[in-house]
Amino acid sequence: MITSIAHSTIYVLNQDEALDFYKNKLGFEVGDDMKVEGDFRWLTVYPKSNPQLQLVLAEPKEGPMFSKDSAEKIRSLIEEGAFGAGVFETENCQKTYEELVAKGVEFIQPPTEQLYGVEAMAIDNSGNWFSLVQR
Amino acid sequence: MATNYKFKRLNAGRDYITDNYQAPLSLADMAKYSNMSPYHFLRVFKDTYGETPNEFLIRLRVEQAKKMLITGNFSVSEICEKVGYTSLGSFSSLFLKQVGVAPTLYRRKLWALSNEAFRFPSQAIPACYAYNFLGKKPN
Numbered sequence A: 001m002i003t004s005i006a007h008s009t010i011y012v013l014n015q016d017e018a019l020d021f022y023k024n025k026l027g028f029e030v031g032d033d034m035k036v037e038g039d040f041r042w043l044t045v046y047p048k049s050n051p052q053l054q055l056v057l058a059e060p061k062e063g064p065m066f067s068k069d070s071a072e073k074i075r076s077l078i079e080e081g082a083f084g085a086g087v088f089e090t091e092n093c094q095k096t097y098e099e100l101v102a103k104g105v106e107f108i109q110p111p112t113e114q115l116y117g118v119e120a121m122a123i124d125n126s127g128n129w130f131s132l133v134q135r
Numbered sequence B: 001m002a003t004n005y006k007f008k009r010l011n012a013g014r015d016y017i018t019d020n021y022q023a024p025l026s027l028a029d030m031a032k033y034s035n036m037s038p039y040h041f042l043r044v045f046k047d048t049y050g051e052t053p054n055e056f057l058i059r060l061r062v063e064q065a066k067k068m069l070i071t072g073n074f075s076v077s078e079i080c081e082k083v084g085y086t087s088l089g090s091f092s093s094l095f096l097k098q099v100g101v102a103p104t105l106y107r108r109k110l111w112a113l114s115n116e117a118f119r120f121p122s123q124a125i126p127a128c129y130a131y132n133f134l135g136k137k138p139n
Helices: A015-025 A068-080 A093-102 B004-019 B027-032 B038-049 B053-071 B076-082 B088-099 B103-113 B127-134
Strands: A007-011 A029-036 A040-046 A054-058 A084-089 A106-114 A117-123 A129-134
Touching (some): A007 A084, A015 A040, A015 A054, A029 B053, A040 B127, A093 A106, A093 A117, A106 A129, B004 B027, B004 B053, B027 B038, B027 B053, B038 B053, B053 B076, B053 B088, B053 B103, B076 B103
Parallel strands (some): A007 A054, A084 A129
Antiparallel strands (some): A029 A040, A040 A054, A117 A129
16 A cells, blocks of 8 residues: 655756755755765655655756757746646645745736646746645 | 644744754753743653654654765764763763664664765665665665
């Protein structure tokens, strides 16, 4: 039986800038930040109250996974906002929205009543959009 | 789960631990930054984060020690001090309990696996990522 998700990937344009966003704006913790063979940087962050879920901040680069052309296409799609980073939960959407706006986070939808709760939508500094939901 | 206000106070205590993990920290020190009594801080911290403040502190110290063991050339005694322990015996026991091997053996094993000095080997990350990003086929 699968019990939980331990790692999920968010593709970002620049790991340093993404780390600044997820750590200093969203308030996430750094899980791992280490150089692995071949200069690959293994970088994970997680919400303070949920250390079991590590979000891997990875740059699409030419390598075993992507050809040069594919990496460029992915980067272009990230910038266009074609990818979603997921749904982050909060106890108070309006309050968190105000805090994040004050920190300079760009929102594309303010807190809005939905069938499943109150939801705001923002984008990270790579172009990934994410929802902020209060259930 | 803590309310939003209490969560902020808790985070202040947790941030204090993160920023000062190298120093000797008591539960009273940690609780002070959350404006809570030590017992209340302990209980709410555990309810919210799923681990006690001390378990969180140990996890932070061990994770830092793991990085230093692989990416630095410090002795185990130096690393022990750098992550906030005064007793090498206590540090080694905690490390063994958390990681499953003693610090020296951990370093020896990971250095032996890595093709480059002071780099984590690909085996230190989940195999699906090592395969995709580093082209390392699973054993």
